[in-house]
Amino acid sequence: MNMAMTNVAAGQYAIPRRVGSHRARAVTNGVMTGLCAAAVALALVPLFSVLWLVVSKGIHSLSLSFFTKLPAPVGELGGGVGNAIVGTLFMVGLASCIGLPLGVGAGIFLAERGDGKLGHVVRFTAEVLAGVPSIVVGVVAYGLIVLPMRHFSAMAGAVALAILMIPTLARATEEMIRLVPRSLREASLALGVPAWRTSLSVVLRTALGGLINAALLAIARAAGETAPLLFTALNNQYWNLHPLQPTASLTVQIYNYAISPYEDWHDKAWGAALCLLILIGGLSLIARLAAGRRSQA
Amino acid sequence: MNVALSTPVADTARPKLEVQKLDAWFGNVHAVKDISLGVDARSVLAIIGPSGCGKSTFVRCLNRMHELTPGARSEGRVLLDGEDVYAVDPVYLRRRVGMVFQRPNVFPTMSIRDNVVAGLRLNRVRADYEAIVERTLTQTALWDEVKDRLDASAIALSGGQQQRLCIARALAVEPEVLLMDEPASALDPIATAKIEELIDELKQQYTIVIVTHNMQQAIRISDKTAFFYMGVLIEHGTTQQLFTRPERRETEDYVTGKFG
Numbered sequence: 001m002n003m004a005m006t007n008v009a010a011g012q013y014a015i016p017r018r019v020g021s022h023r024a025r026a027v028t029n030g031v032m033t034g035l036c037a038a039a040v041a042l043a044l045v046p047l048f049s050v051l052w053l054v055v056s057k058g059i060h061s062l063s064l065s066f067f068t069k070l071p072a073p074v075g076e077l078g079g080g081v082g083n084a085i086v087g088t089l090f091m092v093g094l095a096s097c098i099g100l101p102l103g104v105g106a107g108i109f110l111a112e113r114g115d116g117k118l119g120h121v122v123r124f125t126a127e128v129l130a131g132v133p134s135i136v137v138g139v140v141a142y143g144l145i146v147l148p149m150r151h152f153s154a155m156a157g158a159v160a161l162a163i164l165m166i167p168t169l170a171r172a173t174e175e176m177i178r179l180v181p182r183s184l185r186e187a188s189l190a191l192g193v194p195a196w197r198t199s200l201s202v203v204l205r206t207a208l209g210g211l212i213n214a215a216l217l218a219i220a221r222a223a224g225e226t227a228p229l230l231f232t233a234l235n236n237q238y239w240n241l242h243p244l245q246p247t248a249s250l251t252v253q254i255y256n257y258a259i260s261p262y263e264d265w266h267d268k269a270w271g272a273a274l275c276l277l278i279l280i281g282g283l284s285l286i287a288r289l290a291a292g293r294r295s296q297a
Numbered sequence: 298m299n300v301a302l303s304t305p306v307a308d309t310a311r312p313k314l315e316v317q318k319l320d321a322w323f324g325n326v327h328a329v330k331d332i333s334l335g336v337d338a339r340s341v342l343a344i345i346g347p348s349g350c351g352k353s354t355f356v357r358c359l360n361r362m363h364e365l366t367p368g369a370r371s372e373g374r375v376l377l378d379g380e381d382v383y384a385v386d387p388v389y390l391r392r393r394v395g396m397v398f399q400r401p402n403v404f405p406t407m408s409i410r411d412n413v414v415a416g417l418r419l420n421r422v423r424a425d426y427e428a429i430v431e432r433t434l435t436q437t438a439l440w441d442e443v444k445d446r447l448d449a450s451a452i453a454l455s456g457g458q459q460q461r462l463c464i465a466r467a468l469a470v471e472p473e474v475l476l477m478d479e480p481a482s483a484l485d486p487i488a489t490a491k492i493e494e495l496i497d498e499l500k501q502q503y504t505i506v507i508v509t510h511n512m513q514q515a516i517r518i519s520d521k522t523a524f525f526y527m528g529v530l531i532e533h534g535t536t537q538q539l540f541t542r543p544e545r546r547e548t549e550d551y552v553t554g555k556f557g
Contacts, residue, residue, distance in 0.1 A: 191415065
């Protein structure tokens with residue numbers, strides 16, 4: 001034993017032999033670490049190239065009026081996507097009001113009471129629903145809300161986005177809650193705290209950081225959706241905060257600008273894309289700061 | 298003679314905790330078999346026995362934590378001051394019968410201070426939290442170590458400190474009985490010694506049932522000892538008698554280290 005130790009320390013051969021020499025292991029270690037680093041670098045290439053492309057092409061379009069003004073007609077210079085920014089925030093906000101409570105609630109149910117038959121049904125449904133393409137969800141919202149009401153509306157868009165948020169949010173919430181060690185739940189119950197308050201004040205609170213992350217991902221995903229909005233909220237060239245009127249959104253605006261033949265509008269599409277990135281990035285940042293402060297308090 | 302007669306007979310005669318023909322199962326596994334024993338008020342009962350002999354399960358039946366495990370059930374009676382614990386609301390029972398677990402389980406999102414009063418705060422009990430924090434942390438010999446950082450996160454403490462914090466947290470709700478499931482098994486000898494001292498002090502006020510793998514510990518801290526083997530109560534008596542003059546062969550083999 002001592003012999004082996006001194007040999008290893010001296011960089012000679014280690015016992016047992018089967019493991020290979022110290023040098024061979026060092027080489028293997030180096031190669032594998034290098035492969036991992038290369039994989040990380042490779043994965044980051046598309047991420048940074050997209051970021052770089054959007055920032056470099058979009059930055060020229062950004063100005064104060066781009067954030068605050070209505071879109072300008074073809075041929076007219078200036079104008080902005082103010083209504084689309086407000087529209088996206090409005091619809092994502094509405095969708096969150098519907099989707100977050102339902103998604104998180106379903107997740108809590110799955111984690112706390114989801115071992116029975118009903119839990120399996122809900123879990124299976126959520127998995128199927130999570131795999132449904134977003135355009136199909138748009139068609140459903142079109143059939144459910146747009147057709148009976150006979151016009152496009154922010155509400156229809158919000159419902160479509162909410163339906164997209166619920167299944168992934170429910171599963172993520174369940175995972176986060178199940179990550180909370182059983183011992184914490186037991187600690188609380190052993191203090192004579194009722195089960196429901198244990199769930200809320202101990203288990204949910206411990207999972208809060210993860211829940212906020214899951215909610216953010218769901219919101220960011222909803223904010224980035226185009227397909228379900230195309231035939232639910234449609235678009236709008238003017239300001240709108242009425243839930244039953246057609247509403248502009250950044251994604252549909254980007255789509256419209258990008259498929260247009262005008263060079264000027266292509267620039268605006270890049271600008272709007274950058275706006276969307278900033279919006280989602282800012283949202284994550286604020287929520288993370290808030291979550292960090294909360295967990296420290 | 299007169300003096301003896303005038304003492305309240307009922308109080309001394311009736312054990313604080315009385316277990317009658319208790320059986321417990323996990324699914325089809327019969328973990329605790331027909332156990333009957335009593336624990337006197339303000340005394341320490343140590344439960345010893347090899348791993349998997351039903352010690353923890355037995356203790357968890359006393360505050361009805363056992364039934365929270367999926368597929369677990371139990372039969373028989375557990376009387377607290379003569380009242381069947383299976384006839385009362387488990388939430389209220391657990392406020393009277395506190396528990397300290399094998400591994401420290403502080404609430405990671407709460408500060409040291411909030412951990413101590415968690416049982417009170419979560420149950421919306423209004424009390425002088427500051428005084429309770431100081432009193433229980435002093436009792437658990439933690440006050441001097443943490444008094445300057447009560448608002449720091451509880452997970453910043455060492456394992457031994459966390460375990461003493463868990464004991465303080467259990468004491469803050471002022472239970473009558475304290476169940477301890479190998480509270481020192483994850484601790485170093487110094488922290489263990491502190492917890493043993495603490496148990497010695499606590500028994501002035503509380504009735505304590507402690508599960509331990511450490512027979513020296515059982516000898517040092519307990520008044521009575523029960524030896525469990527394969528879910529059965531083999532022997533139960535005063536600690537001194539059980540370790541020096543055991544009646545059963547299995548007990549003797551176990552306490553002398555022939556198996557286990």
